[in-house]
Amino acid sequence: MSIRTSRVLRGVVAVLTTALMTAAVGAASATAASAAVNSSPSYLVVYNNNIENWLPSSCADGYIWDRLITYLKGRPLSPDILTVQQISNQTQLNTLTQRLSDELPGTYAGQIAIADPGSMGYTSTCGKMKNQQTNAVIYRSDRFTYDTATRWRSDAPEDYDAGTGGCLNLEPTRSSQDRVHNIAVRLHDNVANQDVSVASIHWPTNTWYGPKCADENIKEADEAMGRLGGDLKIVAGDANAEPDDAGWWEDGRSYGYRDPIAEKCGSRNCSAAYDTLNSRRIDFLLVKSGNGFSNVATVTPTTTAGEYSDHLAVTAYVNY
Template identity: 70%
Template sequence: MSRRRRGVVRLWYVLAGLVATVTTVALGATHVASADVNTSPSQLVVYNNNIENMVPQSCYGTNWNLLVTYIKNQPKSPDIFTVQQISNITQLNALTKRLSDELPGTYAGKIAIENPGSMGYTSTCGKLKNQQTNAVIYRSDRFTYEAATRWRSDAPENKTGPCRNLEPTKTSQDRVHNIAVRLHDNIAKKDVSVASIHWATNTWNGPDCADENMKEADDAFDRLGGSLKILGGDTNATTGKKDWWRDARGYGFRDPIAEKCGGGPSCPDEHNTTTNSRIDFLLVKQGHGFSNVATITQTMAGGKYSEHRAVTAYVKY
């Protein structure tokens, strides 16, 4: 073979290799880009999670990055993401920026209290959880923010008396400050109201006021209106406590996880959102059904991402 011919052959192999490499990269890029925003006018992709301040894995053995990775691997990014126990406006801004950077779509959020009072923790890891409140995150490329309402969850006065707003103390309970927002869906041409709630814990006998807290959440939605109403949050109360869950059903709310389990208040243990109970919920009023309903377990996420499991559903208008 002549030297010129050998050179032509080598050049052909080089070009072929480049074409194969470019093709492989292109195919990989196509695979990565398979996750997309939801453009459907008939349904919303919704997630809820108590994110436990997204503390480093060295503190509590949780790695919240696993949940972000899980969401990134799903076909559609969230339209709505309700979160509890977020630290402050700085952490919310960092989270919405990260979601905008790493997911299809752009994100914004509204927080219950921009600078919550101290929880009174003294340990090194505890200081990272010293501020706690709640927020609603939404796709700002789909929704226009319209209005908000805020209120505090109830607990028994002096732990035994009538239900009253749990006011801040030296170990502040600003994590019980709830927020609901009304958003205009520019694709569906409808208004949707979304609430992120956190009810008081057993420390304050908060579950004794679960039925009152459900009523106040429903009242908040009445103040905002909207064609669709979505509540996400940490109730610290199981479905049977003070009949709050049945009260919610009476107000017109549906529970996609319960419907996945058969329609009643009880679900198998795989739907527990903490070690032994189901206390984190998505509830929907004026919707017309669900799909892709799931409790996101450690197995699904590849490890423990929070002390609470997330719940998700596609919610139909």
């Protein structure tokens, strides 16, 4: 091969390489055309959602979780933190963080309460795809460094069938209760040079009289935050309890937590516009040691062009 021919070939390769790279960048930009990463050291973009095992469209019974991802793509800023409940296992968490990394600005990682939860006893993979359930904290790994985690189990009455007795950890009953295994992580924010502790919680349902122990469960969540420390503390998840149940919401206030949705609606008991499951407000994003909020919202099916989960997400920009 002559020197001239070699130079021509190198030139062709360079042009093709540039074209391919430009196409790839263009495709990535189109994927998340409206969103950008949050580069501010002053606040974090936080979302919480019980994803009901992130049902695929073939098994969703009308709930198509892809709609929430599409919604996030259209927001000005992608999430810094996303707490999720009723995720199936480590494999599903890995799939979700990879998808968020592929489709949103930023890169994502997560920590899960139990990597391989026990079976809930269901036999159908569709229609009731909840055989494994636990909780996780997802965060932008291009902004945060993971430090450590703490895990604990939510409480229900000692006699959970009758709803009587003291509040004790709800261990596996007739089905696994790994969905009440909570996780909190401490992250170092490399943009703000601050430490933030984030909990993803799921408290027992009415089936086990969980709301009767909601005050104990907020106490234990605050204790977990105390173990981790941090400049900012966020407790988010599915409480399966309304603000009036067992005085837990007022207890949370006494521990220093603020409820962005309540502050937006002007009351502990908001109107139906803020319900997150049927006619109840049971999903919360609570903040301690913060300096206020903005862009507070309940993510309704109207804004996502259809149902995306059995529960509605809540979101806020949380100030340090």
